[in-house]
Amino acid sequence: MDHKAKLQFRLLTPDAQRSAIRRLALSGLDDDEIAQATGWKATDVRRVLEPPMVPDYLAALSQKLRQSGTSGSPLGS
Numbered sequence: 645m646d647h648k649a650k651l652q653f654r655l656l657t658p659d660a661q662r663s664a665i666r667r668l669a670l671s672g673l674d675d676d677e678i679a680q681a682t683g684w685k686a687t688d689v690r691r692v693l694e695p696p697m698v699p700d701y702l703a704a705l706s707q708k709l710r711q712s713g714t715s716g717s718p719l720g721s
Contacts, residue, residue, distance in 0.1 A: 650683045665692045 653664060661682075668678045675693070679686040 650681075653682050662692050665689055669693055 653661065656664065665678055668681065675686045675689045678689045
C-alpha cells in the first residue's frame with residue numbers, strides 16, 4: 645500500500661480494519677506483509693488473525709454435550 649492507502653486504512657472503523665486484514669490474509673499475504681502494507685505491527689496483525697478464544701467453561705460444556713449426544717438445545721429433542 646502506498647501512503648494514501650495506508651491513511652485510508654487507518655481511517656476505517658476497527659471492524660473494517662479487521663475485515664481488511666482478513667481479506668489481505670485470504671489473498672495470500674503473510675503476517676509481515678500485511679503489517680508492512682497496513683502500517684500495523686505484525687503482532688497486532690496476528691492477534692486479528694488468530695481464532696477467537698473460547699472460555700474454558702464453554703469448551704467443557706461443548707465437550708459434555710458432544711459426549712452425551714444431545715443437540716445442545718435447552719429444551720432437548
